[in-house]
Amino acid sequence: MPENYTDYKQHVDDDIEACIDSMGCQPILFVGSGFSRRYIKAPNWEELLIEMSNLCPNITKNYAYYKQSFKNEIDIGSSFVEPFKEWAWENMDEFPSDLFTTDYNSDIYLKYKISEFINKITPADPISDSSELKNELIALKAINPHAIITTNYDTLLQNLFNEYIPIVGQKILKYNTFSIGEIFKIHGCVSEPNSLILTRNDYDEFIKKKKYLSAKLLTFFAEHPLLFIGYSASDPNIRSILSDIDEIISEESELIPNIYLLQWKENISESDYPHRDTSISLDEHRNIRVKCIIANDFEWVFKAFSQNKPLESIHPKTLRALLARTYDIVRCDIPRKIIEVDFETLEHAVSVNGELGKIYGITSVSDATKVNAQFPYSLTQVAEKLGYTSWHAANELLCSVKQSKNIDIKASDNQYHISIKSGCAVQTRKYSQNLVDLLKLVKNGEEYDISLYPNKKMHWDRATVRRV
Secondary structure (H helix, E strand, C coil): CCCCHHHHHHHHHHHHHHHHHHHCCCCEEEECHHHHHHHHCCCCHHHHHHHHHHHCCCCCCCHHHHHHHCCCHHHHHHHCHHHHHHHHHHCHHHCCHHHCCCCCCCCHHHHHHHHHHHHHHCCCCCCCCCCCCHHHHHHHHCCCCCEEEECCCCCHHHHHCCCCEEEEHHHHHHCCCCCCCEEEECCCECCEHHHCCCCHHHHHHHHHHHHHHHHHHHHHHHHCCEEEECCCCCCHHHHHHHHHHHHHHCCCCCEEEEEEEEEECCCCCCCCCCCCEEEEECCCCCEEEEEEEEECCCHHHHHHHCCCCCCCCCCHHHHHHHHHHHHHHHHHHCCCCCCCCCHHHHHHHHHCCCCCHHHHCEEECCCCHHHHHHCCECHHHHHHHCCCCCHHHHHHHHHHHHHHHCCCHHHCCCCCEEEEEECCEEEEEEECHHHHHHHHHHHCCCCCCCCCCCCCCCCCCCCCEEEC
């Protein structure tokens, strides 16, 4: 039977679950202008400039004149700076008095009016004000992402994720990114009009410092599942960021298994099976392949990214305080003398049950040694045992088993797999040598049988973790 859209959603869901399981951390959201357009009907860049041209009495020509005169919206926006400055100085009561000082450049008046306009159309409570798409926003918030990165000016994300801290503009370059619960606003924010990346001078300055930004974002791209929302594959913002880091996060023409591009398609029939990866052109000679999710309803996608939440019940502010304090202890509070760090000792403390956990008040209620011995591998380590470089290939073999034998190994605790839980949320999945041996047969195209419970009764102690 041909695969259909229901199969597509299930395959995407399984792939996302495996990605989060393997990487063992929360997703990063990278949010573009399409997001605000969908949820608050925000204007695109051209529509915003048309609004500004109609607002300023010193712009006397039709917008089409500027469209014919300049190559792109950046240059059109730059051409509006002078008319807005003249309007402001002729009508000072239209603008805050503190803008009329040498502390600001002449583009502040255009940026202020843009900020004022966007603030008016941004709801304080996006979920309550978006009845039609309310369930999508609820599902998005439930992802509980590690962090959010956005090129949007508006405060929609701050209002939705109100426990997260916004880090605006160039402050990102000086910010400690070893934290959680932040919204990185790389093109500025209407809460600080002067921070907006809008004019040609702004973009030239941004490009100069983009390498530093990309270096800071590299850890996010390499170590977390990443979901792009509100961008197209041709979006210059995606191409700009990925162009600086693609040589590090991918090999030539290799699919990057942890980056997903969410794309809207209005008409999807049940018989459709859309493509699951796409190529993004970085320049004339370079392309990068990422996973693609095609949907006309985003709720199921957001739910897929929220299905594995080890940090579900921990307040983001608490985590930030803990991480910040840990960083300060290491950086400042240790007596000020040279300390030799033995990373083998640290690794031992992490791997041995209870050692590192005691530092943070975490303790186990049963001995997990047997579990660790019988299920020593993450999915990434299983893939490495099979000769692959990514967990994605091992997960494809698991999907093959599921299709051919109608057995989902990850659906239960068995001789191949175990899920270790914290409360009601799945914390991590571990795999046994038996799974490695099984997948070797699958990989080589050999005959194989599956017995989930060979002795009918499992003989390990389940380990649970409680927070104290």
